[in-house]
Amino acid sequence: MIGTELSPTRLVVDAGRLRFFAKSIGETNPIFTDLNAAQAAGYPTLPVPPTFLLAIELDRPDPFDWVSDLGIDLRHVLHGEQRFAYRSQAYAGDELIAKPKIADVYTKKGGALEFVVKDTSVVRPDGEIVADLKSVLVVRHPEVQQ
Template identity: 55%
Template sequence: MPIDVEKAKALPFDPLIVDVERGRLRFFGCATGQTDPVYLDVDAARAAGHPDLPVPPTFFFSLGLEAPDPFGYLDRLGVDLRFVLHGEQSFTYHRLAYAGDRLTLTERIVDVYAKRGGALEFLVRETDVTRAGEPVAQGRSVLVVRHPEGER
């Protein structure tokens, strides 16, 4: 079943407020293979001029998974998770974030388009990350929804 584009674009998302914790940053840094001690050691971060551990690249994506039901919007759009693939992800950074920051994530769906005669739909979502109302980053992700009945 095709995604209703207007419904998707109008779908409300509650803002998500997240406190960035040092332990979580260290875990993420280790899990993603960070070798720069600035991301793992507070003393190294401070020696490099940071007030605390900086948020590593792509960390913002993991924050969105802290929502009570991070994929609930797909269910509201009638999308079966068995047919969802991660298509792409990008970030635009405005300023650094650090351990101890309280960040607000505000999501919205900005586009839905189809390819291969409707066999594939692409759902484009943007996430604004702010700290005290100031922009920190913007994430953009594309999910691919496969419609087996639309394949030719």
């Protein structure tokens, strides 16, 4: 699995979606929901809230098809970790491309737990990096005796 490149996902960031996302996570800073507040703070338009970039890959018709394609039973999957390393600010109207790949796979507890590390580079069409994301899925293998 390590090194497997997964299908990229493209998304044009919609201002209405940013507002909805900000409200759904309880973000109260008006720069994420009000264009005038964003511009008064020096932004050209609504900036993308910090954790929104995770939502790009969830925009696919089947956002977890890659898990099934790797032969992992979704009934035994837990979200273990999420990290973001930002390189540039994204805004409403930007086209962003999420390019994921499997970076590592390791086990613990004698194979009862398997960890799948996925690195995703979020870039603009010209290749400029917006952020690097890392997520870790924890796969339980109940058939493994400890």
